[in-house]
């Protein structure tokens with residue numbers, strides 16, 4: 403079958419975006435895998451699928467598939483690419499859209515200056531709901547947060563656990579460039595205390611309004627940027643008393659900005675979205 407797609411990225415976190423409103427998207431698992439493969443197909447960190455909404459109060463439904471084929475709840479960088487895609491494709495004339503995801507409704511907005519801001523969800527902070535199994539662990543209180551001891555590869559670390567619809571484990575490190583992301587990222591991702599696995603964030607605090615961040619993403623490995631990871635890192639940093647909103651998040655692939663007013667409030671994520679090329683693949 404022939405499939406039209408658009409290749410996009412948000413701060414280097416790259417996507418294959420597919421309009422499943424105007425084309426039939428009945429792919430076998432093998433075709434999904436090939437589409438996401440950087441050698442046998444197009445390749446991307448995530449595949450984003452644009453569909454009609456199920457609810458009356460939303461403009462679109464947005465499905466997200468990691469490179470490993472798993473469907474996931476949320477993608478922050480992808481939500482910016484989403485609003486740019488549907489605007490460029492003429493699928494809407496709105497600048498602010500309500501989008502159904504597995505984790506609820508988010509509202510990406512295309513600003514007049516071309517910037518894109520997304521009202522993400524209210525972070526979920528109860529460990530069991532992240533989900534994270536803290537049974538038998540002695541949490542370490544810091545500010546309003548609780549840090550949980552993990553030992554990936556025997557290396558003792560303390561993580562904050564936050565859900566942005568998808569699960570995150572965030573640790574503060576002295577130097578992200580020297581952090582053992584390739585070694586301990588996959589061990590944290592698959593730690594059995596995270597029954598749905600987890601995205602592992604490594605955050606270096608440069609000031610109360612600026613961090614550097616690397617994320618070993620669930621189902622995709624280390625990406626050049628992670629939007630929900632940036633949200634989770636800033637929420638954790640604010641709760642630990644290390645950061646003040648808004649926070650500039652410097653990822654390897656570019657700059658994001660995150661604002662959060664505190665518990666019970668949604669997180670706002672701003673950053674770039676770029677259309678790289680249009681394509682058609684025979685699967």
Ligand SMILES: N[C@H](CCC[C@H](N)C(=O)O)C(=O)O
Pocket residue numbers: 415447448468474475476477478479480568569601619620621622625627628629630631
């Ligand atoms: N790997 C993530 C999904 C993509 C999130 C990331 N690309 C973002 O921008 O938020 C997960 O399995 O929860």
